[in-house]
Amino acid sequence: xxxxxxxxxxxxxxxxxxxxxxxxxxxxxxxxxxxxxxxxxxxxxxxxxxxxxxxxxxxxxxxxxxxxxxxxxxxxxxxxxx
Amino acid sequence: xxxxxxxxxxxxxxxxxxxxxxxxxxxxxxxxxxxxxxxxxxxxxxxxxxxxxxxxxxxxxxxxxxxxxxxxxxxxxxxxxxxxxxxxxxxxxxxxxxxxxxxxxxxxxxxxxxxxxxxxxxxxxxxxxxxxxxxxxxxxxxxxxxxxxxxxxxxxxxxxxxxxxxxxxxxxxxxxxxxxxxxxxxxxxxxxxxxxxxxxxxxxxxxxxxxxxxxxxxxxxxxxxxxxxxxxxxxxxxxxxxxxxxxxxxxxxxxxxxxxxxxxxxxxxxxxxxxxxxxxxxxxxxxxxxxxxxxxxxxxxxxxxxxxxxxxxxxxxxxxxxxxxxxxxxxxxxxxxxxxxxxxxxxxxxxxxxxxxxxxxxxxxxxxxxxxxxxxxxxxxxxxxxxxxxxxxxxxxxxxxxxxxxxxxxxxxxxxxxxxxxxxxxxxxxxxxxxxxxxxxxxxxxxxxxxxxxxxxxxxxxxxxxxxxxxxxxxxxxxxxxxxxxxxxxxxxxxxxxxxxxxxxxxxxxxxxxxxxxxxxxxxxxxxxxxxxxxxxxxxxxxxxxxxxxxxxxxxxxxxxxxxxxx
Numbered sequence: 090x091x092x093x094x095x096x097x098x099x100x101x102x103x104x105x106x107x108x109x110x111x112x113x114x115x116x117x118x119x120x121x122x123x124x125x126x127x128x129x130x131x132x133x134x135x136x137x138x139x140x141x142x143x144x145x146x147x148x149x150x151x152x153x154x155x156x157x158x159x160x161x162x163x164x165x166x167x168x169x170x171x
Numbered sequence: 172x173x174x175x176x177x178x179x180x181x182x183x184x185x186x187x188x189x190x191x192x193x194x195x196x197x198x199x200x201x202x203x204x205x206x207x208x209x210x211x212x213x214x215x216x217x218x219x220x221x222x223x224x225x226x227x228x229x230x231x232x233x234x235x236x237x238x239x240x241x242x243x244x245x246x247x248x249x250x251x252x253x254x255x256x257x258x259x260x261x262x263x264x265x266x267x268x269x270x271x272x273x274x275x276x277x278x279x280x281x282x283x284x285x286x287x288x289x290x291x292x293x294x295x296x297x298x299x300x301x302x303x304x305x306x307x308x309x310x311x312x313x314x315x316x317x318x319x320x321x322x323x324x325x326x327x328x329x330x331x332x333x334x335x336x337x338x339x340x341x342x343x344x345x346x347x348x349x350x351x352x353x354x355x356x357x358x359x360x361x362x363x364x365x366x367x368x369x370x371x372x373x374x375x376x377x378x379x380x381x382x383x384x385x386x387x388x389x390x391x392x393x394x395x396x397x398x399x400x401x402x403x404x405x406x407x408x409x410x411x412x413x414x415x416x417x418x419x420x421x422x423x424x425x426x427x428x429x430x431x432x433x434x435x436x437x438x439x440x441x442x443x444x445x446x447x448x449x450x451x452x453x454x455x456x457x458x459x460x461x462x463x464x465x466x467x468x469x470x471x472x473x474x475x476x477x478x479x480x481x482x483x484x485x486x487x488x489x490x491x492x493x494x495x496x497x498x499x500x501x502x503x504x505x506x507x508x509x510x511x512x513x514x515x516x517x518x519x520x521x522x523x524x525x526x527x528x529x530x531x532x533x534x535x536x537x538x539x540x541x542x543x544x545x546x547x548x549x550x551x552x553x554x555x556x557x558x559x560x561x562x563x564x565x566x567x568x569x570x571x572x573x574x575x576x577x578x579x580x581x582x583x584x585x586x587x588x589x590x591x592x593x594x595x596x597x598x599x600x601x602x603x604x605x606x607x608x609x610x611x612x613x614x615x616x617x618x619x620x621x622x623x624x625x626x627x628x629x630x631x632x633x634x635x636x637x638x639x640x641x642x643x644x645x646x647x648x649x650x651x652x653x654x655x656x657x658x659x660x661x662x663x664x665x666x667x668x669x670x671x672x673x674x675x676x677x678x679x680x681x682x683x684x685x686x687x688x689x690x691x692x693x694x695x696x697x698x699x700x701x702x703x704x705x706x707x708x709x710x711x712x713x714x715x716x717x718x719x720x721x722x723x724x725x726x727x728x729x730x731x732x733x734x735x736x737x738x
Contacts, residue, residue: 096502098570108639115636118629125621131538131546134626140550144630147554148637155429156648162655163430169654169663170310 115141174215177233178243178281179291181208182250182274186267197266198258204270205251208277212243220283228343231283237611241465242280242401244609246273248595249393249472256480256588257386268301269390276394280401284343285333285359288402292329292366295395296322302387303379311382317663318379322395325365332358348406360407367399367450368443370419374659376443377427381435381492385483388435392442392479393472400449400468409456414537417454418548421447425555427657432493432650434564435482438475441518441560444552445471451549452533455540458612463532466606470517470525470599477514477592478564481507484581484589485568491576494563494650499573507581508569510589517596519561519631520553525596527627528603528618535616554634561631562638567650 097103119138133139185204192200217240221233235243250273257269275298279291296319303315336355337343348356368376380391407413424440424447431437445467452464484507485500486492501508513524520526530553537546580586599606607614641647656664702709 094502098501099573108643111632111635111639115632118625118632121625122629125625131543138629140626140629141633143550144554144633145637147551148558148634149641151425151551151555151558152429152637152641152647155426156646158426159430159648159655162427162657163651163653164656166652166654168656 172214174211175219175221176211176215177221177278178208178212178215178247179232179274179278181211182270182277186270186274189266189270190263193263197263201254201258201266201270202251205247205254205273208250209244209247212240212247222283225286228286229284230287232278232287233281234283235281237609238401238404238465239280241469241609241611242397243277245397245469245472246276246280246394249273249390249476252473252476252480252588252592253386253390253393255591256389256483256585258584259582260384260386262305264301265305265384265387268298268305269386271298272302272390272394274298276398279398282345285329285336285345286343288345289326289330289333292362292398293323293326295366295398296326299391299395302390303383305384305387306382308382314379314382317659318375321365321375325362328358328365329362332356332360332362345405347408350407350410350412360410363399363402363407364416366395367403368396368420368446369416370423371658373420373424373443374657377436377439377657378659380439380442381433385487389476389479389483392438392475396442396446397468397472400446400453400464403450404453404461404464408453408461410454413450413454414542414545415454417447417450417452418545418552419447420444420450421552422548422555425552425559427655428555428559429563430648430655432495432652432654434494434497434568435479435486435492437494437559437564438478438482441478441556442471442475444556444560445475445518447552448530448533448549451537451545455533455536455542457536457540459532459539459616460536462607462610462612462614462616463529463534463536465610466529466603467526467533469606470529470596473592473595473599474514474517474525477510477589477596478518478560480585480589480592481511481514482564482568484585487585488578488581489576493652494567494571495652497568497574497576498571499569500576500578501569502573503576503578504569504580506586507589508565510586510593511565511569513593513596515561515565517600519557520627521631522600522619522624522627523597524600525603527600528606529599531618531623531627532616550630554630557631557634558638562635571650 119141122138136142182204185200185207188200189197189204215233215235217235219233219235220231222229222231224230250270253269253273257266260266272295275291275294279288279295282288282291300315300319300322303311303318332355333343335358336348336353339353339355348359350356350360365372365375376396380388383391403413421444424443428437428440428444431440449464449468449471452460452467454460482492484504485497488504489497489500491497517524517526520530534546534549534553537549581589603618607616638647701707704710
């Protein structure tokens with residue numbers, strides 16, 4: 090079945106808009122830290138933008154480690170069926 | 172009006188009805204069983220105790236408190252959503268299994284003693300395995316066999332622990348046990364741990380759940396592990412080792428989830444990750460932590476169910492579940508995509524979605540009690556869960572590259588079930604006080620502080636940013652067909668290989684011993700044959716005449732000897 094309808098993300102401009110919006114929201118959430126008093130439970134939380142930095146690097150590390158893990162644990166789909 | 176019917180009975184009797192009916196009648200029955208059950212629970216006075224005497228013991232099949240009541244209502248809700256989702260399925264076996272399974276979970280959370288717990292523990296295994304078998308593929312059948320072996324093993328270990336405990340303490344009551352160094356407490360802990368998917372004991376879950384039918388997995392994700400969480404909360408609250416077990420559970424599955432191709436297996440790993448948060452909460456054991464663990468169990472059943480439902484709908488319509496084969500489905504299944512995103516936002520704990528109001532309680536409790544590294548691990552896992560369940564699932568199924576698959580939107584009943592779950596996710600996230608009022612301890616926690624909203628938003632948006640940048644830079648690992656080996660390798664490949672190696676080493680030895688033994692036996696047979704076989708000396712027949720002749724000869728010899736000796 091083929092569909093001729095143009096969908097939202099068929100237009101690369103819309104993809105760019107979503108990515109752009111993400112950058113803006115990230116920026117805003119950092120700027121908001123100037124205006125919102127952050128209750129501190131833990132010394133590390135004092136660091137400016139701690140959660141943003143931690144989240145970003147957690148995900149980068151997660152992906153890089155997982156990628157390396159693939160070399161060790163990845164097998165063909167029928168590995169257990171043989 | 173009051174009732175005195177144990178909740179599980181309604182499901183067990185209902186299952187018999189489901190077996191005997193077809194078509195519309197069965198559909199109506201399927202929907203009414205959880206509703207009648209919930210109503211029964213509502214009018215059942217909470218101080219009711221239903222017990223029966225078996226030999227010298229009193230088995231208590233119903234005894235309620237705030238903890239069991241919350242799980243009771245939760246399981247009715249999950250059964251209702253599951254019934255709507257699976258209503259189109261023609262296979263009666265699958266329906267009967269689903270209803271019996273939900274009933275067994277309800278049985279387990281209301282028991283007052285551990286023998287009854289054992290019975291429902293095994294019933295959970297026996298009924299749920301049919302949800303995997305119903306898929307009817309060779310792969311599902313063998314996964315089902317591995318699943319049932321491990322589940323029954325968990326039950327047997329539980330029974331051993333319970334009997335040992337009975338011998339030591341004289342009690343079968345299902346109350347706080349704690350790890351007191353006794354073998355009994357360790358065995359029961361291990362049995363709970365298997366069903367709770369502790370690290371290294373977790374592979375039955377990632378093995379069997381993705382092989383079940385689309386609706387089977389929705390049922391499976393709701394009950395077994397949550398019964399285990401309930402049992403841990405009742406018997407091992409405040410057991411410190413659980414904090415570290417839970418943190419490990421929250422951490423390691425996210426790495427597997429990132430590289431896993433089967434999207435329902437990604438969700439299975441993420442299920443372990445979420446149970447990790449609950450196990451940490453139970454291990455901490457403070458009121459805040461317990462409230463966090465229990466409320467997160469409630470929310471997890473709904474949002475994980477929602478995610479499994481959306482993936483089940485994709486599998487039902489396309490017949491595919493691999494991230495490498497899917498993509499672009501938002502064009503064909505926009506409503507399913509929308510509900511999937513709500514589930515993804517809930518599991519990721521976005522403000523206004525359900526995970527936000529429950530997971531954070533566990534995190535705050537971890538900091539309060541001084542588990543700083545555990546808190547960092549949980550924060551890492553929170554970013555990770557957004558990464559694999561929040562982004563990866565919707566992205567690779569519904570967006571990413573267009574796979575060219577064009578199919579119909581999910582059936583209406585599936586959409587209704589997903590819609591209902593989505594509403595609960597948003598409701599609990601935006602108005603958590605109903606859920607909070609049902610928790611075991613009074614809630615003194617405000618989820619919606621400006622700081623909490625801000626920090627969580629930062630964490631999540633920057634995780635999304637990391638995904639986007641890695642994707643744009645082509646560093647993000649692509650979805651590839653293939654499987655990843657895990658602890659299950661030990662029994663799926665290691666054990667068979669060890670048996671093979673054992674055979675090659677000891678096979679020849681065994682054969683020569685057998686050959687030698689066989690030689691001896693053959694020699695004995697030959698010898699026996701020589702003397703006793705047909706026509707052999709001992710078997711030959713002799714004439715009566717010749718015998719008389721020999722008797723005469725013998726008598727003659729006697730006579731001769733007599734005559735000689737009498738001289």
